[in-house]
Amino acid sequence: MxxxxxxxxxxxxxxxxxxxxxxxxxxxxxxxxxxxxxxxxxxxxxxxxxxxxxxxxxxxxxxxxxxxxxxxxxxxxxxxGFCCLGGGRLSDQALDRKFGRDSRLAFRRAELAAINLVDTLTKEHNIEIDRHSDGETELAHRAKDMTALRARVPEIKENYGLEATLIEKRELADHGLRGDFHGGLTIPAGFALNPxxxxxxxxxxxxxxxxxxxxxxxxxxxxxxxxxxxxxxxxxxxxxxxxxxxxxxxxxxxxxxxxxxxxxPAQSSVIVTRPLTDEEIKAAGWFSNQMVYDSRYLLHYFRLMPDRRMLFGMRGGLMTGPSAEKYAIANVRRDFEQFFPAWRHVETPHSWSGMVCLSxxxxxxxxxxxxxxxxxxxxxxxxxxxxxxxxxxxxxxxxxxxxxxxxxxxxxxxxxxxxxxxxxxxxxxxxxxxxxxxxxxx
Structure with missing residues (x-):
């Protein structure tokens, strides 16, 4: 091979x-x-x-x-463990140019059908997956990204037939999503699971x-x-x-x-904390069960799991080997602490990486x-x-x-x-x- x-x-x-x-x-x-x-x-x-x-x-x-x-x-x-919309990286405009509007809508509906298939299989075969999260939430890491999220609301309706919910910056804390973000958008499709x-x-x-x-x-x-x-x-x-x-x-x-x-193949790296205490969750103001990602191209993805461990991941390094792996995980930990300064003292005893695949x-x-x-x-x-x-x-x-x-x-x-x-x-x-x-x- x-x-x-x-x-x-x-x-x-x-x-x-x-x-x-x-x-x-x-x-x-x-x-x-x-x-x-x-x-x-x-x-x-x-x-x-x-x-x-x-x-x-x-x-x-x-x-x-x-x-x-x-x-x-x-x-x-x-x-x-994000069972969510996705699979391709072309925008609606790029899909329309390359395949036409009808084919773009067909692909978007296939994304939704993919989520529904996982839902059906887990239920039909009684697969316990530690399921949580009511859809997925994208958080705007810059003010201008919130403008883009607003524009996505009608697009989500057209593509998936779903009503997306905007979360203004002032509302994030009430949703248990406190952090240095400019707002968010929740799409009611998908759920988190134990892969x-x-x-x-x-x-x-x-x-x-x-x-x-x-x-x-x-x-x-x-x-x-x-x-x-x-x-x-x-x-x-x-x-x-x-x-x-x-x-x-x-x-x-x-x-x-x-x-x-x-x-x-491109590397993606993940860390997982020990179980967080009620006091630690309160200190960070992060108690949402949502699976979340930010609006970066090189995005971060994270979620508070049912056992109150926080999973935090991002694109990994460009090199492989023991030292490169250690460096990539250190970068994930660095960004984790930037996102959640109240948890800088929290141990992350689990870390690993794997390959995603791009075309x-x-x-x-x-x-x-x-x-x-x-x-x-x-x-x-x-x-x-x-x-x-x-x-x-x-x-x-x-x-x-x-x-x-x-x-x-x-x-x-x-x-x-x-x-x-x-x-x-x-x-x-x-x-x-x-x-x-x-x-x-x-």
Whole structure:
């Protein structure tokens, strides 16, 4: 496998202190140790792969999932737990220019359908996810950003059919959102969850439906056969008529070769405090249960969880390795203290990082890999994989089944990925992008 970061980024080290691991017991599954055949093989046991496996198995398809480590090891088990609107980064204006207004509305409604799918799956399969938050709230970090939030109210109505609520600066404290912000906007869509519990429950549901999931089974090579594809692993192989690549930010450049240069992994880092006391919560004036993010391009995301721990995350560093990881976490802690000066004394015993996945088009992709009939891919959710990853997994399943009318499937998601400039050296673009975003955030 050929990765664009060094091996540290794909080791256990960046997630070694992940809080979610202490909240949900790991489920042991065997590694593949023989040759197997199936209808659909899926590489990747995160939200996308497991959602696809569940929907395929429910349709009576024999499906095998090959996970290189274990369910929940990657971004699906170490993210911030925001089940919210998102998945792409194009504005309404950009979507209209590229695809037209109808297609833009179709994509926006798919964002809402993605949230509803997670809601449905957790209820249908009795997955306990520590759910909280009534939608999501964006906070304006500059006065001019509040003007932009006001303009979004009619856009949210048009795109999602929802009534958004503006929170003026003077009202923030009454909402339990006291801080150095200029107001906010609450969209009544989405909820917060424990991602490790959700991905574990999703795997259990897929297994109950008939899908077989293998742990510690890294796909080493993919070979086209007369009847489909053969995936070679260390101790066995899988022959399948159809193949789904569902590795997102942990993808490789050569599985398949088409992936090279078409996705950009970017690090995101998170810290979690110890449980806060009533006095500490009162001192900060932050008692809201909302999942919140700020209006920066390089945004911060944070939420007070049901056990009164505060989760705080932001984009991570541009380098990997022990010292780079320590530096990235120190930056998160620095911003945490700036946002919540009353909690400067509060310990943050848990910290970790993981990979989100970006595309050149700033949109996700689900579909058949060009010039590879029977091979499908789903990836690039731009940091919003809880909902969109789950949804795209379902779209991939329905596409494989030839049932593309089962869920809203806008053309913005069907459009194949193009290569980044610089190809295998595209990581060199990130410092320039982060510099531009940083200047724009001032």
């Amino acid at each position: 050929k990765h664009i970061y060094d091996e540290f980024a794909y080791s256990d080290a960046p997630r070694a202190n992940c809080w979610w691991d202490e909240t949900c017991e790991a489920v042991e599954r065997p590694a593949l140790d023989r040759d197997e055949t199936c209808d659909v093989a899926i590489i990747g046991g995160g939200f996308t792969g497991l959602s696809a496996a569940l929907h395929l198995a429910q349709a009576g398809v024999k499906v095998l999932v090959l996970e290189s480590r274990y369910v929940g090891w990657g971004a699906s088990g170490r993210n911030g 490790r519990k959700y991905v574990t429950g999703l795997a259990a549901a897929a297994g109950q439906a008939g899908a077989v999931i293998y742990h510690e089974t890294t796909a080493q090579n993919i070979v086209k056969t007369s009847s489909g594809y053969q995936v070679q692993t260390k101790s066995g192989s899988v022959k399948a008529k159809n193949l789904l690549i569902a590795t997102n930010g942990y993808s490789s450049e050569d599985l398949p070769d088409w992936m090279a240069g078409r996705y950009m 050149r088009e700033h949109m996700p992709f689900v579909g058949e890999v060009p010039d590879n009939k029977g091979m499908f891919a789903s990836l690039c959710y731009h940091g919003n994989g809880v909902a969109m990853g789950t949804y795209c997994g379902a779209l991939a399943a329905h596409t494989i089944l030839g049932e593309t009318d089962k869920l809203p499937f806008p053309i913005a998601i069907k459009t194949p990925l193009t290569r980044f400039e610089l190809g295998g050296f595209r990581r060199a673009l990130l410092p320039f992008a982060y510099l531009w975003y940083g200047l724009a955030d001032r």
